Amino acid sequence: MSLLNLLNIGKSAIFASQAALNVTGHNIANVNTPGYTRQEVILEIATPGASAGGYLGRGVTVSTVERRYDRFVEGQLLGQEQNLGKSTAMYEVLGRVEQVFNDASGVGLSEDLDAFLNSWQALAADAGDTAQRTVLLSNANSLVSTAKQMETSLLETIGEVNKEIGDIAGKINGLATDIARLNERIVEIEAGDSTATANDLRDKRDSLVTELSTLVQTRTLEDGNGSLTVIVGMRNLVEGQRVNPMTASRDASGNMGLSIDGVDITSRIEKGRLSGLLESRAEIESGPLMDLRRLVAALTKEMNLLHNGGVGLDGTTGNDFFAALSLSTTDASAGADVSSATVTDPSALTLSEYDVAIGTGGAYTVTNRDTGAAVASGTFSSGDPIAFDGISVTLTGTVAAGDSFTVSPLAGAVSNFAVSLTDARKIAAASDVSALPGDNTNALRIAGLADTAVSSLGDATFSGYYGGIVTKAGSLAMDASDLQEFDENLRAELGNRRDSVSGVSLDEEAANLIQYQRAFEAGARMIRITDELLETVLAL
Numbered sequence: 001m002s003l004l005n006l007l008n009i010g011k012s013a014i015f016a017s018q019a020a021l022n023v024t025g026h027n028i029a030n031v032n033t034p035g036y037t038r039q040e041v042i043l044e045i046a047t048p049g050a051s052a053g054g055y056l057g058r059g060v061t062v063s064t065v066e067r068r069y070d071r072f073v074e075g076q077l078l079g080q081e082q083n084l085g086k087s088t089a090m091y092e093v094l095g096r097v098e099q100v101f102n103d104a105s106g107v108g109l110s111e112d113l114d115a116f117l118n119s120w121q122a123l124a125a126d127a128g129d130t131a132q133r134t135v136l137l138s139n140a141n142s143l144v145s146t147a148k149q150m151e152t153s154l155l156e157t158i159g160e161v162n163k164e165i166g167d168i169a170g171k172i173n174g175l176a177t178d179i180a181r182l183n184e185r186i187v188e189i190e191a192g193d194s195t196a197t198a199n200d201l202r203d204k205r206d207s208l209v210t211e212l213s214t215l216v217q218t219r220t221l222e223d224g225n226g227s228l229t230v231i232v233g234m235r236n237l238v239e240g241q242r243v244n245p246m247t248a249s250r251d252a253s254g255n256m257g258l259s260i261d262g263v264d265i266t267s268r269i270e271k272g273r274l275s276g277l278l279e280s281r282a283e284i285e286s287g288p289l290m291d292l293r294r295l296v297a298a299l300t301k302e303m304n305l306l307h308n309g310g311v312g313l314d315g316t317t318g319n320d321f322f323a324a325l326s327l328s329t330t331d332a333s334a335g336a337d338v339s340s341a342t343v344t345d346p347s348a349l350t351l352s353e354y355d356v357a358i359g360t361g362g363a364y365t366v367t368n369r370d371t372g373a374a375v376a377s378g379t380f381s382s383g384d385p386i387a388f389d390g391i392s393v394t395l396t397g398t399v400a401a402g403d404s405f406t407v408s409p410l411a412g413a414v415s416n417f418a419v420s421l422t423d424a425r426k427i428a429a430a431s432d433v434s435a436l437p438g439d440n441t442n443a444l445r446i447a448g449l450a451d452t453a454v455s456s457l458g459d460a461t462f463s464g465y466y467g468g469i470v471t472k473a474g475s476l477a478m479d480a481s482d483l484q485e486f487d488e489n490l491r492a493e494l495g496n497r498r499d500s501v502s503g504v505s506l507d508e509e510a511a512n513l514i515q516y517q518r519a520f521e522a523g524a525r526m527i528r529i530t531d532e533l534l535e536t537v538l539a540l
Contacts (some may be wrong), residue, residue: 003537005049005058006530012059013523016043019062020516024509031504035207037067038504039199067199070501074206077494078213082271084491085214087484089276090283091477093161097288098477100153101470109150109292109466112143117462120447123429128313128437133424140321140419147296151414154289161281162256168215168274169248169258175212176230176243179205183227184241190226198226217271233258233265252330255281283476290410291469297351297413298456298465300325302449305347310428310442317433319426323418325349327391328411332404333358336382336397341407348390351409351456356386356393358403 020041030036044063048055103110119136126132182205189198205228212218212230219231223240230238237244237260247259257266258274269275300322307321327341343349352370358380359365366376366388376388380399385392393407421427430439453459460468 003530003533005056006533007527009057009059010523010526010530012046012061013526014520016041016060016062017516017520017523019065021513021520023065024512024516027504028506028509028513031506031509035203035210036504037069037199037203037206037502040066040068042066065197065199067197067202068502070498073494073498073501077491077498078210078218079271080487080491080494081210081213082217082275084484084487085273086271086276086279087480087487089273090280090480091484093157093277093280094283094473094477094480096157097154097284098473100150100157101288101473103470108470109143109146109295110463110470112139112146113462113466114450115139116143117447117450120443121450123427124440124443124447127429127440127443130313130424133313133427133429136427137419137421137424144322144417144419147292147414147417150292151289154284154292158255158281158284158289161277162250162254165256165258165274165277166248168277169246172212172215172232172237173243173245175208175215176238176245179208179212179228179230179238180241180243182208183238186226187240202226213272215272216274217269233260233263233268235260235263235265252332287476288469288473291465291472293410293413294351294457295462295465295469296417297325297410298454299462300413300417301346301349301351301456302452302454303446306442306446306449307428309431310446311430311433311436311439312426312428313430313437314423314425315433315436316426317428319428320420321427323416323420325409326412326416327393328408329393330406333397333399334403336395336399336403338393338405338407339383339396340385340392340394342392343390343409344387344392345390349409349456350389352389353406353408353410354388354391356395356405356407358399358401360401362399364399 020043023039023041027038042063042065043060046058046061048057101108116136116139119132119139123129123132123136182201186198186201186205189201209218209220209228209230216232218237221229221231223229227240228238229236229240232246235244237246244260246265248256249259251257257264258269259265266278269278303322304320304324308318311317312319325343325346327343329338329341331338350368350370352368354375355367355369357365357367362380364378364380364386365374366386367373368375368389376386378386380395382396382398383394385394387393391407391409393405395405429443430436431441431445432439449462451461453461454465457465
């Protein structure tokens, strides 16, 4: 083999060492770059050449530049990012709900509720006292104001959640667009060349997928060309270079729902910040908000039933103390409408919500949502009232199988909560008009509500039921806080595990610098020696 081959061997050593030095320098430069994956030059023996004495080496060549990437650890980390995104959202939202019921800080309904019920006891001590009647009305109005303020705070929280859900849908679409663009560039670089790797672009894409995973539950599939498919809610959000955008829209109740390709995926999102927001919203609506409304509705019902039977100082009777409960309805029918919904017998109200479902042939069934029991059934006839549990609902128009309606005495319980009386003399403390002004028997009955088990509240007292709401709100917030702390710690542990594989160690890279520097110098020395040998040959 000629001396010129020694030059090629030396050159290959220089080029290989130079490539290794470049990669080492790149690693060092990105030691603090989030999402960067350590790279390593893979060297292999150059194809040997035939000679009279057999095959002799031709030096070294750079096979590829690999990312130190553990797919299993990265998969675990992505899953934990989704868990942490969910628990963080729930911690933030439910923490705000807890503050609404923070009686320890003077916020909440407990003091106003006790003051209102105690006012009846004070009135019973002197039923003819006009000043005490004025205090009772004042305490009643304070109770109404506090209840409304609490519901407003809960509804504002739900509104903020809905707004953020819409904002996150926009962020998800932006991330999906960026991922699709990187798919295109990665495929262009790696197509047709088994050794070409778009390592830095893959790091960028992985960072986008990680950011996406904090927002929503995802699954990813990579094809043979290096293109990544991102799946959300069993629908393809990203397909190669194509994006199927996520759409956020409001449903009949005003809540934000999510869809891809026209398919509703709201119920399929189980992880990520979106899931935390959706689950928190459901927790508020079915828990503290519904419980507050049920408490106010029960107070309104029981107060009015007793007050209606009493007599005021002015001799009048049959007066409601609070504004009477009204019904709210929602309509999921294209051809029929709820023309009226009224309370026909307040004493028969169960304070449950109802579903009216239309079956084949116009057959309808009314189901109590709390118990799941059917409370009425029949065949629909436009304009004919449907009666159940002290309620009468009239539907007009044409119904079809699958149509549904909901009827609720709770939805407007707090928003319509108000003191009906403006004249303190109409407060019905007496039971007999002939015993005025000193008769306090009805005031004693109403004061007794403070210790009465109320059937519509699960046989709890008003104060006991409200205490349960406070406890539940605190428990939800504490559970969310504990879960968020656990997820943060697990995320940190998995991050450390990832760094042990893919992270950059400055000590290791410093050692590599020396190693590759010496290899470069040795290659250069080989070229210099070869040059001296050639000069000797030429001088012969």
